[in-house]
Amino acid sequence: MEALSSARLQLYDGVLLSVAGLDAARLERARTAKPIVLLGERDSPERFDHVRLANEEGARVATAHMIEGGSRRIVVLGGTIDAGHTMSSDRRLGWERAVTDAGLGIDPRYVLPLPYYGSAPARDVLLRFIDSGLPFDGVFATTDILALGAMSALAERGLRVPEDVQVAGFDNLEMSQFVPPGLTSVDANHEKLAETAIGMLHKRIAGWSGPAEHVIIPVRLVVRGSTRARA
Numbered sequence: 270m271e272a273l274s275s276a277r278l279q280l281y282d283g284v285l286l287s288v289a290g291l292d293a294a295r296l297e298r299a300r301t302a303k304p305i306v307l308l309g310e311r312d313s314p315e316r317f318d319h320v321r322l323a324n325e326e327g328a329r330v331a332t333a334h335m336i337e338g339g340s341r342r343i344v345v346l347g348g349t350i351d352a353g354h355t356m357s358s359d360r361r362l363g364w365e366r367a368v369t370d371a372g373l374g375i376d377p378r379y380v381l382p383l384p385y386y387g388s389a390p391a392r393d394v395l396l397r398f399i400d401s402g403l404p405f406d407g408v409f410a411t412t413d414i415l416a417l418g419a420m421s422a423l424a425e426r427g428l429r430v431p432e433d434v435q436v437a438g439f440d441n442l443e444m445s446q447f448v449p450p451g452l453t454s455v456d457a458n459h460e461k462l463a464e465t466a467i468g469m470l471h472k473r474i475a476g477w478s479g480p481a482e483h484v485i486i487p488v489r490l491v492v493r494g495s496t497r498a499r500a
Contacts, residue, residue, distance in 0.1 A: 283305065284306070318473070323485050324488075328359070338499060343373075346394065381398060399428070406434055413439065416495075438455070452493055453492050453495045
């Protein structure tokens with residue numbers, strides 16, 4: 270942020286800035302006359318244009334799809350990183366909305382917090398959950414990386430996907446279609462996010478001085494073999 274604010278270094282027309290590693294307090298210190306458009310899932314100052322994904326709605330749709338396929342005890346894998354990073358917490362809230370809307374009730378024992386990265390930690394956490402003996406028939410993972418770890422744990426314990434446990438992820442990574450039986454996942458529509466952010470920045474560079482825009486990019490569910498059709 271210091272580089273953006275330095276008069277000597279402002280040799281740019283505008284900036285697309287990922288906020289993955291920045292908190293709102295650091296962003297507030299940015300002082301530049303050049304336009305900035307923020308990308309990502311952290312809370313940010315209202316004065317900046319900001320483009321982010323419909324994380325909560327995507328997670329709600331994925332969880333509701335598994336409920337329609339017959340799941341009644343769905344684990345949410347992931348959901349916390351830190352207080353300022355809203356991606357995983359929003360996705361956990363989407364799971365919560367779907368479960369509540371279906372009248373199933375929220376059981377905190379089915380919330381398994383994890384960072385958004387790391388298939389191996391996801392595998393280990395789900396193995397411990399399986400070994401606890403709590404019944405479950407679905408896993409919503411807040412990223413595909415976590416979902417792949419979950420599928421490994423299920424296979425290790427002899428549980429079939431989707432016959433015994435449905436699994437859905439988020440991000441629709443390319444690898445997800447190749448992992449048997451194919452991972453149902455929320456497509457995060459990163460291309461649309463990038464197009465929107467670039468368009469906003471071009472508009473600012475061209476001189477538009479309207480109020481800051483905060484845009485949420487819609488997502489869609491890609492259904493594959495890890496989930497079932499409506500029960």
